[in-house]
Amino acid sequence: xxxxxxxxxxxxxxxxxLFTTDGEILDKWEIPTRKENKGEAILPDxxxxxxxxxxxxxxxxxxxxxIGIGIPAPVTGDGIVKNTANxxxxxxxxxxxxxxxxxxxxxxxxxxxxxxxxxxxxxxGKGQKxxxxxxxxxxxxxxxxxxxxxxxGANGASAEIGHVCVxxxxxxxxxxxxxxxxxxxxxxxxxxxxxxxxxxxxxxPSILRNQKKLDxxxxxxxxxxxxxVAEEIVExxxxxxxxxxxxxxxxxxxxxxxxxxxxxxxxxxxxxxIKKYFLEKAFFANTxxxxxxxxxxxxxxxCGAAKLMIDK
Amino acid sequence: xxxxxxxxxxxxxxxxxLFTTDGEILDKWEIPTRKENKGEAILPDxxxxxxxxxxxxxxxxxxxxxIGIGIPAPVTGDGIVKNTANxxxxxxxxxxxxxxxxxxxxxxxxxxxxxxxxxxxxxxGKGQKxxxxxxxxxxxxxxxxxxxxxxxGANGASAEIGHVCVxxxxxxxxxxxxxxxxxxxxxxxxxxxxxxxxxxxxxxPSILRNQKKLDxxxxxxxxxxxxxVAEEIVExxxxxxxxxxxxxxxxxxxxxxxxxxxxxxxxxxxxxxIKKYFLEKAFFANTxxxxxxxxxxxxxxxCGAAKLMIDK
Numbered sequence: 001x002x003x004x005x006x007x008x009x010x011x012x013x014x015x016x017x018l019f020t021t022d023g024e025i026l027d028k029w030e031i032p033t034r035k036e037n038k039g040e041a042i043l044p045d046x047x048x049x050x051x052x053x054x055x056x057x058x059x060x061x062x063x064x065x066x067i068g069i070g071i072p073a074p075v076t077g078d079g080i081v082k083n084t085a086n087x088x089x090x091x092x093x094x095x096x097x098x099x100x101x102x103x104x105x106x107x108x109x110x111x112x113x114x115x116x117x118x119x120x121x122x123x124x125g126k127g128q129k130x131x132x133x134x135x136x137x138x139x140x141x142x143x144x145x146x147x148x149x150x151x152x153g154a155n156g157a158s159a160e161i162g163h164v165c166v167x168x169x170x171x172x173x174x175x176x177x178x179x180x181x182x183x184x185x186x187x188x189x190x191x192x193x194x195x196x197x198x199x200x201x202x203x204x205p206s207i208l209r210n211q212k213k214l215d216x217x218x219x220x221x222x223x224x225x226x227x228x229v230a231e232e233i234v235e236x237x238x239x240x241x242x243x244x245x246x247x248x249x250x251x252x253x254x255x256x257x258x259x260x261x262x263x264x265x266x267x268x269x270x271x272x273x274i275k276k277y278f279l280e281k282a283f284f285a286n287t288x289x290x291x292x293x294x295x296x297x298x299x300x301x302x303c304g305a306a307k308l309m310i311d312k
Numbered sequence: 313x314x315x316x317x318x319x320x321x322x323x324x325x326x327x328x329x330l331f332t333t334d335g336e337i338l339d340k341w342e343i344p345t346r347k348e349n350k351g352e353a354i355l356p357d358x359x360x361x362x363x364x365x366x367x368x369x370x371x372x373x374x375x376x377x378x379i380g381i382g383i384p385a386p387v388t389g390d391g392i393v394k395n396t397a398n399x400x401x402x403x404x405x406x407x408x409x410x411x412x413x414x415x416x417x418x419x420x421x422x423x424x425x426x427x428x429x430x431x432x433x434x435x436x437g438k439g440q441k442x443x444x445x446x447x448x449x450x451x452x453x454x455x456x457x458x459x460x461x462x463x464x465g466a467n468g469a470s471a472e473i474g475h476v477c478v479x480x481x482x483x484x485x486x487x488x489x490x491x492x493x494x495x496x497x498x499x500x501x502x503x504x505x506x507x508x509x510x511x512x513x514x515x516x517p518s519i520l521r522n523q524k525k526l527d528x529x530x531x532x533x534x535x536x537x538x539x540x541v542a543e544e545i546v547e548x549x550x551x552x553x554x555x556x557x558x559x560x561x562x563x564x565x566x567x568x569x570x571x572x573x574x575x576x577x578x579x580x581x582x583x584x585x586i587k588k589y590f591l592e593k594a595f596f597a598n599t600x601x602x603x604x605x606x607x608x609x610x611x612x613x614x615c616g617a618a619k620l621m622i623d624k
Contacts, residue, residue, distance in 0.1 A: 153565020157597035253465020285469035
């Protein structure tokens with residue numbers, strides 16, 4: 001078969017892509033995510049958008065392998081979502097419902113796991129079989145690929161890298177209710193917090209003190225200008241992240257770790273900092289692990305979704 | 313095909329088993345592990361022992377699926393061992409060498425990963441697809457099964473649960489060279505250390521003070537007799553183990569965690585202690601994870617080895 005759709009459902013928009021089964025992106029577009037009435041329109045809207053695309057491009061439905069779809073929630077191996085904070089869904093059988101709406105085969109997965117699969121297929125992890133991806137955005141997400149397949153887990157909740165405990169002495173709570181989660185320090189929000197706390201520590205001069213918006217980007221921009229206080233903040237962020245990733249690598253034994261999400265836009269300058277602390281805690285078998293910055297940006301999700309279906 | 317061999321290579325003896333492909337153990341026996349001359353006799357000895365067994369039982373070689381073999385070292389997906397502390401091997405292509413010696417198909421894996429696979433096939437994890445096994449012996453070993461398959465990893469070193477960092481403030485070194493590894497606290501050696509340190513803390517009376525041999529078994533025996541100091545030691549052990557397993561579960565998302573190794577002979581009394589601390593740090597999606605004591609004892613390795621070959 002020649003074609004496959006990849007769909008990535010987000011809290012505000014749904015990204016859709018038409019792929020060849022060889023990995024060429026033929027088309028990509030977006031539709032809004034309509035969350036009213038428990039998000040009941042989301043899957044029908046996707047089905048309708050795909051129907052139009054098939055019609056417009058005069059594609060023979062028999063040439064379509066199916067639809068892969070990423071959901072921002074745990075998704076079981078059978079495509080079942082138990083609940084989603086972001087989409088207002090309760091229990092939903094995504095594979096079955098979207099198959100009934102489209103007449104096409106469907107395979108659903110967790111969006112972070114599929115982003116990792118996308119980077120493995122067409123991005124930074126190309127050619128790899130064992131890979132971790134960590135997504136540093138507002139929160140910290142993660143995905144793991146082992147032997148070329150995205151991990152799923154018993155509850156569809158594998159590779160929740162943001163909630164690995166990296167500080168057993170933390171007293172403040174993470175959004176998940178636990179304490180000491182990687183997300184508390186290595187997300188964009190966490191980096192901004194580390195920055196505020198460092199600046200509050202003393203009066204050491206720093207260009208960060210003149211910033212209107214003290215966010216992760218400001219910290220990495222200041223680092224690039226040689227600001228010593230910014231470097232201290234980056235060292236602290238990198239220590240939490242590097243130590244956390246070392247603990248993940250001990251379980252997954254990846255060939256490559258891909259750093260994605262908004263924070264990764266700081267670029268390759270991040271890697272030596274993260275690697276230094278990773279090596280401090282890495283098991284001897286994992287010391288050759290390569291670090292790379294993600295390449296597919298917002299397309300990772302649709303790419304991985306298509307790949308999940310293609311590999312079915 | 314009807315038969316399969318499972319082989320488990322240890323530092324002092326090699327365990328061998330003849331299985332039906334349905335999971336019945338027809339025969340099991342042992343031979344010594346001859347480590348002299350870089351362990352060059354180990355694979356030929358195994359081949360000769362299997363040859364005799366085939367002859368004695370008058371088995372048609374065409375009815376044998378092959379040989380699964382567990383090695384106490386990282387083993388890549390292609391059956392390559394880079395070095396082993398315990399067997400004195402350097403680089404060894406186990407699949408190829410043993411295939412050439414026996415004329416049978418061979419598949420090698422890491423012994424701890426295969427023990428986990430064995431427990432999933434015929435032991436405590438029966439019927440599960442997503443499982444972690446942690447082996448509490450002289451050291452702490454581990455294996456992970458995801459979607460019914462033993463994780464391998466890029467270097468054949470997945471699920472090294474004993475070397476997850478559970479104490480970022482430890483200054484004493486683990487055998488692996490790092491600090492704060494789970495193995496430093498939750499192995500039989502670690503438990504004995506926690507016991508000595510607790511007794512050294514003050515003069516509180518405890519039946520442990522009269523023990524000739526203050527080992528893990530003595531601690532759990534004292535716990536069963538209601539000794540309060542022993543309970544404190546078990547709480548401390550369980551905190552390190554429960555927290556470490558919570559960090560592993562966040563990555564693997566298992567349905568069940570199986571506790572094996574010598575320490576697990578203490579039995580079900582361990583489970584509530586471990587579970588209490590696991591839940592303290594578990595991600596919300598993992599709170600339903602079940603805990604079980606391993607059932608196959610020393611047979612787990614040969615069972616898992618056979619299963620690896622059967623699933624090939």
